[in-house]
Amino acid sequence: MKYAYWIITGLLCLMLTVSAGFYIFQNAEVASEFVKLGFPTWVIYPLAAAKLSAVAVILLRKNRVLVEWAYAGLFFNILLAAIAHITIADGEQWSAVVALILLMSSYFLGKKVRPF
Template identity: 50%
Template sequence: MEKSNKIIYYGSTGLLSVMMLMSAGMYFVKHEEIASVFTNLGYPSYIIYPLAIAKIAGLIAIWSRKSNLLKEWAYAGFFFDFVLAAAAHISISDGEQFGAIIAAVLLLVSRFYEYKVYST
């Protein structure tokens, strides 16, 4: 059972990390496209770079596990990011909310199994 918990934890955290790194990378590389999407969603475009940096910092906090407080803040920050992203996409009916929903599910699985793996 312990081995399967680790596989689920590292698998979900790895997939979540790939999604976050791809997202942050797009924020830097395709800034103009992302800025128009953020504007359509009702968010200001000046939050794109800080959000990209926060995503990378959150991944570092989760993977390094140096500080439980920072790790928990990273999980919480990602959760709010995904919920707000899904709500924004649903509110304008563009059908793009599924990425945020998948990321939220991966986040919840990662957090649940992180507790199972490292609490013993």
């Protein structure tokens, strides 16, 4: 079970890091997608910073409260992204659904494998 946790958490953190990098380095493309989804473009850089911060908190696991907040923030971010894509019916919700499955799996396996 420990290996499953680390594989799933690694995939989740990789997905979030790539997403944050895309937000930073491909800002024009991301901004056009945010406009299509009806979100303000000023939120792109704070979201990238939040995703990278959440990855660090999840991997380091130094403070239980921060870990819970990181998982909760990512849950709402990913869930709302999936809902936004479903709402405009662009068919791009599947990466968010996969990320949500990885997030939930990492969270619940982490409770069993890495107790505080």
